[in-house]
Amino acid sequence: MKRHGVTRFNSAIVRPPGRTFADGLTSVPLGAPSLELALEQHAAYVAALERCGLTVTTLEPNDAFPDSTFVEDTAVIAGSNAMLTRPGAASRLGEAAAIRQTIARFFPDFEEITEPGTLDGGDVCEAEGCVYIGLSERTNRSGADQLAAFVQKAGAKASFVDMTGIESILHLKSGMSYAGDGIFVAIDELLPRLDLSGGRVLHVPPGEEYGANCVRVNDCVLVAAGYPALEALLRSCGLSPIALDMSEYQKMDGGLSCLSLRF
Secondary structure, X not given: OEEOOEEOOOEEEEOOOOOOHHHOOOOOOOOOOOHHHHHHHHHXXXXXXXXXXXXXXXXXXXXOOOOOOOHHXXXXXXXXXXXXXXXXXXXXXXXXXXXXXXXXXXOOOOEEXXXXXXXXXXXXXXXXXXXXXXXXXXXXXXXXXXXXXXXXXXXXXXXXXXXXXXXXXXXXXXXXXEOOOOEEEEOOOXXXXXXXXXXXXXXXXXXXXXXXXXXXEOOEEEEEOOOHHHHHHHHHOOOOEXXXXXXXXXXXXXXXXHHOEEO
16 A cells, blocks of 8 residues: 555565575676675675565575576566566566466466567566566566556556666666655766656766665665765655665676565
């Protein structure tokens, strides 16, 4: 349900990283992640979700898919409905099937992206009835069109965002997020591509671009640790940030939103 411009969540699905985590896809030269530290950071992330009032379903690590801890890419949830995605990287195609049973438990009548469509959940940003869908290397027009039809049936508006030529971010939500109460967080490089319909925009300070992927969870905003200027901006808007260390996930092109499906 919604209250004062904020979608209220009570549940989340997560999957800790498996032993093959370091074999996953990445485009950033930050070195190999430490699985031990990644597990500690994941546990802190789950604790933060619980602190925000969510009941968390934790799936078993899946070593067959090194990127499978990024569960957000496998499904999109719109109200009481869900859609399994079809990830755009060949090595991740089986991840949606691996979470199918769990999605069916919560959303028995879920839908699915079908060929030739590809779509990563990280390219989808929901903001009070408007769903922004990034057209990226991982999400093609067919997948975006299928998702648009799905969210429109749920009563939402779809807005496509062409990410062609933006090489600094992998997914749409790598560069923008919705913090609730009409407040968007976005990097300057992405803003000309967005129609934010009169919302208030917090410009991510230079050098803190990774922090753009923050997550509003009920009365708090999860934000990556180490970005004090962005954290101060959030506080200036009356928001309550919770800073979490994401160093090992940043090494694998992952962010805060990637680690859970929230509903």
